[in-house]
Amino acid sequence: MQDDDLPLLFELFESTPRQGPGSVASTHRALTLLPDGMRIERVLDLGCGTGASTLVLAEDTGAQITAVDIHPPFLETLRGRAAERGVAGRITTLVADMSDTDVLGDGYDLVWAEGSAYNIGFTNALRLWRPLLRPGGCLVVSELVWFTAEPAARAVEFFTEHYPEMGDEAQRLGDAREAGYEVxxxxxxxxxxxxxxxxxxDEALQDAVRRHGEREIYAATRLEKEIYAACGDDYGYVCLALRVPE
Ligand SMILES: C[S@@+](CC[C@H](N)C(=O)[O-])C[C@H]1O[C@@H](n2cnc3c(N)ncnc32)[C@H](O)[C@@H]1O
Known part of the structure; x- marks a missing residue:
């Protein structure tokens, strides 16, 4: 992807309900992997987008959440949604780069990153985010991985271009242990x-093409969707719940 395509990609997802694969049920399921009775008072949601997971975390944990994204319009939408749901008082938005650990704070009980770690490299994210957690604090992170050792050639071709560092589940679990987390x-x-x-x-793509004309990033998004429809059994997201030892 060219650098000047990134703002177009962000804009494309301003009107969609979420910016990456996920669901309320999966956010709930990830919460059930955390230790019973764990103290969750301060949460950091990195790459939160318009807040699909942030709102669930606010409602389910009752914690104070710092919701971070690099694209301000996503956070504006999140603030509106939080107000509608009566949880605005528990969510603080922060426009920041998720790798800029100097501005993210520390001592968090929980760091959450649904579908966003890849932006700064998965292993880099694990390493940078560990010091943001208190001892015994947890990281929940979802990551795109191969589900089979022999994925379809079309999918391999696409992700070799768009996500060359893509690994498999065993590799990502190994990365987490190597970075000092318990799985x-x-x-x-x-x-x-x-x-x-x-x-x-599809609707967002049509609007975007009307506004900006046909662009490489729109074709890539269409192709990504087609490849998922044809080869989606071969890859997907794995959600990992990790803990920093006490
Ligand atoms: C695939 S979306 C996931 C959004 C959300 N977590 C969800 O599941 O709907 C990735 C998000 O990371 C944000 N992002 C990308 N690079 C970032 C960075 N370096 N720092 C902070 N946010 C970033 C994007 O703006 C986008 O909202």
Whole structure:
């Protein structure tokens, strides 16, 4: 992707219900992997987008949440949604780069990153985010991985271009242990979580092409969706729940 395509990609997802695969049910399921009775008072949601997971975390944990994203319009939408749901008082938004650890704070009980770690490299994210957690604090992170050792050639070709560092589940669990986390559990996001992500994308693409003309990033998004429809059994997101030892 060219650098000047990134703002267009962000804009494309301003009107969609979420910016990456996921669902309320999967956010709930990830919460169940955390230790019983764990203290969750301060949460950091990195790459929160318009807040699909942030709102669930605010409602389910009652914690104070710092919701971070690099694209201000996503956070504006999140603030509106939080006000509608009566949780605005528990969510502080912060426009920041998720790798800029000097501005993110520390001592968090929980760091959450649904579908966003890849932006700064998965292993880099694990390493940078560990010091943001208190001892015994947890990181929940979802990551795109291969589900099979022999994925379809079309999918390999696409992701070799768009996400060359893509690994498999065993590799990502190994990365987490190597970065000093205990693995509490993991699960694959179900296909419905992808449909929720693509919900509204066709309409957003049509609007975007009307505004900016045909662009490489729009063709890549269409192709990504087609490849998921054809080869979506071969890859997907794994959600990992990790803990920093006491
Ligand atoms: C795939 S979306 C996931 C959004 C949200 N967590 C969800 O599940 O709907 C990735 C998000 O990361 C944000 N992002 C990308 N690079 C970032 C960075 N360097 N720092 C902070 N946010 C970033 C994007 O704006 C986008 O909202």
């Amino acid at each position: 509490l559990g993991s699960f694959r996001l179900p296909p419905g979580d992808w449909h929720a992500y693509y919900d509204g994308v």
